[in-house]
Amino acid sequence: MPKLTIDGKEIEVEDGLNIIEAASRIGIDVPHFCYHPALSVVAQCRQCLVEVEGVPKVMPACNTYVREGLIVKTNSERAVKARKATVEFTLINHPLDCPICDKGGECPLQLTTVEHGPGYSRFEGPEEKKVRKKYYLSDKIIYDPNRCIMCTRCVRFTDEVTKTGELGYNGRGFRKKIVVFPGKKLDNDLAGNVTDLCPVGALLNKDTLHEERVWYWQFTDTVCSLCSNGCNITVGVDPRKGKVSRVRPRTNMDVNEHWICDRGRYDFKEIQEEGTRLRDPILREGEGFKRTEWDEAVSFVAQEIAKAKEGFSQSIAFLASATLTNEELFLLKKLSETKTPSKAVGNIGLINEPKRFGLLSTDPYPNSSGVKEMGFPYGSNNVLELIESIQQGWTNVLYVAGLDLFDLVIEEDKESLRKALSKLKLLVVQDYKLTETVRFAHAILPGVSAYEREGTFTNDRGRVQRVRKVIDPPGTAKPDWEILTLLGQSLQAESFNYSDPSEIMLDIASNIAAYKGINYDNIGTLGASTTN
Amino acid sequence: MPELRIIRNYVGIKDSHTIESYMSRGGYAALGKALKMDPDEIIDEIKRAGLRGRGGAGFPTGVKWSFIQRDSKKPIYLCCNADESEPGSFKDREILEQDPHQMLEGMMIACYTINSHKAYVYIRGEMPYGASIIEGAIKEAYDKGYLGRNILNSGFDLDIVLFRGAGAYICGEETGLLESIEGKNGEPRPKPPFPAQIGLFGCPTIINNVETLAFVPHIINKGHQWFSAIGLPKNTGTKIYGLCGDVNKPGLYEIPLGITARDLIEEYGGGIPNGRKVKAISPGGSSAPLLTADELDITLDFDSLAEAGSMLGTAGVTVMDDNACMVRVAQNLAHFYRDESCGQCVQCREGTWWLEKMLTMIEQGRGKMEYIDTLLDACSQMRGTTICALADGCAMPVESIVKKFRHEFEEHVRLGKCPFENKHMGDWS
Numbered sequence: 020m021p022k023l024t025i026d027g028k029e030i031e032v033e034d035g036l037n038i039i040e041a042a043s044r045i046g047i048d049v050p051h052f053c054y055h056p057a058l059s060v061v062a063q064c065r066q067c068l069v070e071v072e073g074v075p076k077v078m079p080a081c082n083t084y085v086r087e088g089l090i091v092k093t094n095s096e097r098a099v100k101a102r103k104a105t106v107e108f109t110l111i112n113h114p115l116d117c118p119i120c121d122k123g124g125e126c127p128l129q130l131t132t133v134e135h136g137p138g139y140s141r142f143e144g145p146e147e148k149k150v151r152k153k154y155y156l157s158d159k160i161i162y163d164p165n166r167c168i169m170c171t172r173c174v175r176f177t178d179e180v181t182k183t184g185e186l187g188y189n190g191r192g193f194r195k196k197i198v199v200f201p202g203k204k205l206d207n208d209l210a211g212n213v214t215d216l217c218p219v220g221a222l223l224n225k226d227t228l229h230e231e232r233v234w235y236w237q238f239t240d241t242v243c244s245l246c247s248n249g250c251n252i253t254v255g256v257d258p259r260k261g262k263v264s265r266v267r268p269r270t271n272m273d274v275n276e277h278w279i280c281d282r283g284r285y286d287f288k289e290i291q292e293e294g295t296r297l298r299d300p301i302l303r304e305g306e307g308f309k310r311t312e313w314d315e316a317v318s319f320v321a322q323e324i325a326k327a328k329e330g331f332s333q334s335i336a337f338l339a340s341a342t343l344t345n346e347e348l349f350l351l352k353k354l355s356e357t358k359t360p361s362k363a364v365g366n367i368g369l370i371n372e373p374k375r376f377g378l379l380s381t382d383p384y385p386n387s388s389g390v391k392e393m394g395f396p397y398g399s400n401n402v403l404e405l406i407e408s409i410q411q412g413w414t415n416v417l418y419v420a421g422l423d424l425f426d427l428v429i430e431e432d433k434e435s436l437r438k439a440l441s442k443l444k445l446l447v448v449q450d451y452k453l454t455e456t457v458r459f460a461h462a463i464l465p466g467v468s469a470y471e472r473e474g475t476f477t478n479d480r481g482r483v484q485r486v487r488k489v490i491d492p493p494g495t496a497k498p499d500w501e502i503l504t505l506l507g508q509s510l511q512a513e514s515f516n517y518s519d520p521s522e523i524m525l526d527i528a529s530n531i532a533a534y535k536g537i538n539y540d541n542i543g544t545l546g547a548s549t550t551n
Numbered sequence: 552m553p554e555l556r557i558i559r560n561y562v563g564i565k566d567s568h569t570i571e572s573y574m575s576r577g578g579y580a581a582l583g584k585a586l587k588m589d590p591d592e593i594i595d596e597i598k599r600a601g602l603r604g605r606g607g608a609g610f611p612t613g614v615k616w617s618f619i620q621r622d623s624k625k626p627i628y629l630c631c632n633a634d635e636s637e638p639g640s641f642k643d644r645e646i647l648e649q650d651p652h653q654m655l656e657g658m659m660i661a662c663y664t665i666n667s668h669k670a671y672v673y674i675r676g677e678m679p680y681g682a683s684i685i686e687g688a689i690k691e692a693y694d695k696g697y698l699g700r701n702i703l704n705s706g707f708d709l710d711i712v713l714f715r716g717a718g719a720y721i722c723g724e725e726t727g728l729l730e731s732i733e734g735k736n737g738e739p740r741p742k743p744p745f746p747a748q749i750g751l752f753g754c755p756t757i758i759n760n761v762e763t764l765a766f767v768p769h770i771i772n773k774g775h776q777w778f779s780a781i782g783l784p785k786n787t788g789t790k791i792y793g794l795c796g797d798v799n800k801p802g803l804y805e806i807p808l809g810i811t812a813r814d815l816i817e818e819y820g821g822g823i824p825n826g827r828k829v830k831a832i833s834p835g836g837s838s839a840p841l842l843t844a845d846e847l848d849i850t851l852d853f854d855s856l857a858e859a860g861s862m863l864g865t866a867g868v869t870v871m872d873d874n875a876c877m878v879r880v881a882q883n884l885a886h887f888y889r890d891e892s893c894g895q896c897v898q899c900r901e902g903t904w905w906l907e908k909m910l911t912m913i914e915q916g917r918g919k920m921e922y923i924d925t926l927l928d929a930c931s932q933m934r935g936t937t938i939c940a941l942a943d944g945c946a947m948p949v950e951s952i953v954k955k956f957r958h959e960f961e962e963h964v965r966l967g968k969c970p971f972e973n974k975h976m977g978d979w980s
Contacts, residue, residue: 060741061741061895062741062938063895063896063897063938064896064897065896065897065898065936065937066897068936075935076935076936077935077936079741082741100932101932101936104898104928104929104932104936105897105898105932105936108897108898108901108902108905108929108932109897109901111901111904111905112901112904141921141925142905142908143912143919144908144912147908149904168897169894169895169900188736190894191719191721191736191890191891191892191893191894192889192890192891192892192893192894192899192900192903192904193889193892193894193900193901193903193904194894195894195900
């Protein structure tokens with residue numbers, strides 16, 4: 020553990036750290052563009068120049084490593100002047116088009132210029148600046164060579180992280196630009212990360228090009244719900260639009276490191292727009308449906324469930340989705356237990372091949388682990404068993420939470436599923452969008468989408484992480500945990516006394532061994548591991 | 552000071568590039584002698600001879616060789632830097648084309664010393680004739696058993712490979728050269744690590760200049776006392792000066808280190824054409840800060856020039872007479888470096904571009920007075936802030952021109968045009 024001095028402060032850090040990392044430990048920010056902790060060091064942006072005692076030249080902090088007795092000055096006159104000059108050089112051929120640049124407001128170059136730059140440029144003759152055409156690197160990413168400062172982060176990303184090597188640069192010196200190798204496309208599953216890595220507005224997302232301004236956004240730290248990996252993300256929402264504007268990776272070295280896949284990054288538009296949202300509770304009335312109030316819907320469903328008590332042993336079945344949070348699954352299980360005997364099954368996804376890039380799982384659900392751990396018998400073909408059970412008359416009441424049954428059966432089985440669902444005495448569907456299953460329901464309880472949930476998911480490596488509400492649900496739709504609490508209260512008031520998902524987690528922790536000791540405080544922003 | 556030919560002794564003679572010619576004058580004797588010596592002994596011999604690198608930096612060759620850990624588990628490489636592309640420098644080309652075996656023998660001795668079994672000759676792409684000569688010379692050496700397995704029954708194996716560059720000045724920078732051999736863009740690497748630790752293909756590597764290596768067999772043959780007695784203390788031996796520009800007799804001259812610029816121009820160059828006077832000289836290739844007519848009594852050796860704020864560099868001496876427009880000279884220099892910058896470091900990629908723009912505007916009469924100080928400030932920030940010395944190579948001469956000929960810049964701005972008629976731009980174009 021070498022001891023060194025940075026700006027007069029002595030620190031002791033582990034070997035192998037560079038000055039940027041070491042300085043950040045004591046809150047000193049050395050500006051940089053080309054350095055990234057997950058990529059190799061190239062020391063070419065020259066923005067991190069610092070003075071090292073005993074070395075005649077100013078040194079790049081990214082390529083200067085800690086050693087015993089090193090004395091570094093990041094704020095000496097020479098270092099400050101060198102960094103100021105670097106900003107001026109960098110901006111010579113960088114267009115000052117921040118007002119129309121999507122990166123504006125969150126641009127490292129812009130921020131560094133404000134903080135470390137000279138505040139003016141002695142370069143005259145903007146008409147002399149080199150101007151080159153923009154072009155697409157993929158159908159999602161546009162490249163503007165004029166803004167590019169040649170930090171090569173994107174090139175190193177495809178070389179070193181994805182190891183797909185689509186990007187390179189050609190031209191020498193001032194002609195240099197980023198290109199996709201002939202015959203290749205920047206279409207790997209992690210390609211979108213280059214837009215985050217880009218420290219200027221040279222690589223931008225086409226899907227929101229010129230549509231968004233970052234300073235309007237509110238950011239929420241949450242997890243992605245599109246597969247079982249549970250990548251940590253930050254979601255930006257423009258409150259004026261009430262919609263998700265951007266999904267970005269959030270560094271969690273135990274889960275997704277610095278990256279997310281393109282599905283997690285770009286699919287928010289589709290997810291927000293797909294299907295018709297269910298806005299209010301709906302009850303069947305004759306051959307049609309009628310919109311109703313929550314009180315009426317909940318008391319109707321509660322009565323029906325209570326009535327089913329009189330039926331056969333398996334007359335009521337609960338079907339849980341792996342898109343529900345642990346809290347919701349726990350409540351659903353508990354609800355199923357208010358009537359014994361009953362049948363409660365969970366639907367989960369399977370991981371049947373290695374994750375691509377260590378991130379993309381074949382299990383499309385965020386909480387298959389939760390389904391198992393909350394005590395649901397699980398399987399991936401339980402819909403067929405259910406059809407059989409309905410057709411045999413063993414099940415006549417079905418409660419489906421968060422699932423479209425038609426997604427789970429092959430084309431040939433859809434007809435028998437339709438017949439089975441029509442045969443049910445009561446079908447309750449709790450979902451956020453209009454699905455085919457919903458069309459057969461007697462009671463529809465509108466829940467919320469992935470961006471409107473509050474709770475926890477347990478990823479496929481047993482990490483419990485919080486999913487946060489980033490936007491409001493439409494109409495009177497309620498979070499699923501709230502719907503289940505209301506129902507539970509109508510059936511068995513004393514054991515469904517929750518006003519917040521955190522209280523449900525406390526119950527989970529005291530009832531389920533793997534979750535012992537876990538609460539929202541120790542889950543924090545990076546999650547907590549279940550004990551196996 | 553009289554000419555003393557050591558490595559230029561046989562140039563211009565018919566078939567001087569063949570191994571027969573070379574052996575007839577005692578060639579490859581040094582290799583036989585060296586193979587019987589202990590590597591430490593050879594390093595000591597080179598160190599005591601005081602041989603300094605002829606590629607530009609003047610680093611002591613023996614010391615460089617001693618940086619190699621000879622028992623490394625990785626292969627060790629030697630690269631001969633024959634990527635001579637500095638404007639005003641043409642000394643290596645003659646060795647490559649006319650007497651290449653002394654360089655190859657020097658490489659063999661160097662490889663034996665550092666325990667390397669594979670060496671590269673990295674030759675500039677624009678020298679196809681030199682490449683064909685080297686290719687032939689390597690083949691001859693294989694045929695005679697100086698290369699390949701068990702050389703001269705010593706048990707020492709060595710292969711030499713010719714590698715042609717693709718036309719980039721920056722590949723003469725030693726780590727840019729390594730990248731180029733590895734098949735990548737010729738872009739210098741951040742240092743440390745230095746090539747002696749992590750060089751070609753991640754292995755310990757020594758890179759030496761053609762002229763440096765050509766001296767090695769002569770030193771082994773005649774001993775360090777002989778070599779160190781030539782020239783000046785700490786600047787021993789002879790140096791090939793390439794004289795060009797406004798002189799009557801441009802050409803290559805091998806002279807003991809220590810000749811003054813004035814003597815070189817008068818004695819060897821035969822003075823300035825048309826009875827004109829010297830305005831400035833560049834003493835060591837385009838990267839060296841320029842000397843004015845008042846500084847011609849400085850001796851052209853590593854230490855004296857460094858003391859005078861310039862450098863010997865490649866000893867390519869370019870002379871500019873009093874009709875040269877120094878703004879145009881600076882602009883032409885900046886143009887070259889802008890064109891050759893690899894584009895990694897901001898100071899270099901944008902700095903050379905910016906310098907050229909400012910100098911062009913001044914030259915065309917569009918400049919402003921404040922550009923002159925901006926030029927100086929930009930130059931000072933380009934020096935010592937980048938990965939390699941290319942930015943320095945641009946900033947140093949431009950800065951020296953602006954400082955030493957400031958009045959010409961001011962005149963350009965005042966007049967709104969270039970005051971020189973029938974001007975020329977030195978020998979760099």
